[in-house]
Amino acid sequence: MNSNDGHGLDGVSAGLAIEASGLVKAFGDTRAVDGVDLRVRRGAVYGVLGPNGAGKTTTIRMLATLLRPDGGSARVNGHDVVADSDAVRATVSLTGQLASVDEDLTGRENLILVARLLGLGRAESKQRADDLIDAFDLREAAGKLVKNYSGGMRRRLDIAASIVVTPELLFLDEPTTGLDPRSRNQVWDIIRALAGQGTTILLCTQYLDEADQLAGRIAVIDRGKVIAEGTPSQLKASVGSGLLHVRLLDPERRPEAAGLLERELGEPVRLEADPSALSVPSPDAERGAEAVAALAREGIAVGDFSRGQPSLDEVFLALTGHTAEEREREEDEDSDDREERAA
């Protein structure tokens, strides 16, 4: 599924769903978006990764013609977002960070409303709404008011509303934030199925894991700027380490194992709360495997081991020298609310 390999080398506009250069948006003194360039090939799933307040939502809102850029330019599906915003809206759908559905209507009414507004006839709209309700597992909830929906149901309804008529480009702004794992997986399945049909998807997320699972290319964004761009593998390689997690059969031998891993990998070992578990940064998979083999050679029985991907924090630390959370704490008060609900 991760076969969407970003944009081609030719760079012909016809092949690009999004072509943004130097996008700028300021709210007061804060430059929420400060010169963002993006090139997204048609049919690709493109991840925009960054912490809260990095400028993801503002970027999406400019591309979806909800905000007018203060500087730079962008073409979406070949249409300029400022000069030709009507044409842009006719080819895109948006699933916003706050679910873009009407809480005072039922799920079914929401879908019929959108279908009617998109120009479907009365009977057609009802049929389409019912089909979507079946496909998105919302049958039980279809007649209930959306304000009584769970987070996962709301998200599914939101995405369903976005594909009442298949868009050429779908904006998904943090589609799984706040969802439980089961709901998250349901949303991921839907996104994969959409991508399989050839819809271009711009996916904003705070989770490297999510971008890695779904996107063929990722742009990492921080303080309104793109600070890294590439395939998930390139990105992770540039960050280097992931954590090697090891679980021993005999907790008694943990101090010994810790010493050995520290010598093998030259990194500080963290002792987990579980008395038989420990973890250590390992620069690459091969050295991690060697370290585990060294444990076995010493006769320290390993029950289980895995190598985790670097977290968003580690990516940020590697790319910017500060963690995502520090960044958030720093600017949470001012830029954040302004970005989420730019008013």
Add this chain to the structure above:
Amino acid sequence: MSATDATRTAPAATPAEQAAALRNVLATTPRPPRQSAVASILTFGWRGMLKIRHVPEQLIDVTITPVLFTLMFTYMFGGAIAGSTGDYLQFLLPGTLVMSVLFTTVYSGVALNTDMTKGVVDRFRSLPVWRPAPLVGSVVGDSARYLVAGTVVIAVGLILGFRPDAGVGGVLAAIALVVVFSFGLSWVFTTMGLLMRSPNAVMNTGFMVLFPLTFLSNTFVAPETLPSALEAFVDVNPISHLVSASRGLMAGSVDGSDIAVVLGVAAGLTAIFAPLTARLYRTRG
């Protein structure tokens, strides 16, 4: 959230028919031609009706307030002002009709302000419809509330003994005129709804404007009884003209110039504040 390679396995399989249904709806639906502006307005009006159906309580203030106004003023001031409650009701009822319906217009601004804090506005604004359609549609839908408020006042009046000389036709004409004026006035409050920070601010400011305007009119007393400076203000207050026109229409003795002033002011308010609202709606957030 831990992101180990182990979590890479496929998520729990959905039932086969679920997957088939998903594939089915994802098969590209051809994009129908763009909806006409009028159709979009009506669709958004329908949305307003649905909301009333789901939350009928929101009609309570629209119905209770007019009843209270009519009862209170008739029985408290009727004897003092007109000598008898029956005579005063004849004079007062067209005024309470105007007052009740005009107060309802503030809610258009309150509702819009509330809407703007919800994600659904993003949906509407990213749809390929005539951009002011959500606004115009909800104002058109609000006219239904004005009708409800107006009907309640008339019904209460009839029960209390109000007898319009011009009959049903006169009453309907008066209600129609009040609704048209309210349509114009509601654009002032939608503009405020987009400029102000909270629904409460819109509500408070709205009533702060409307209370003096309705009380400093000929709604409750004949202007001749007022100090001359006040009388001068009451005479130019458009709400006085609306009340006079409603009285006239219901009594069968309407002065055409009052109707002209009312329609002119409604058109003027719409011409200024409707485009302003549309512009704020388009550029905000």
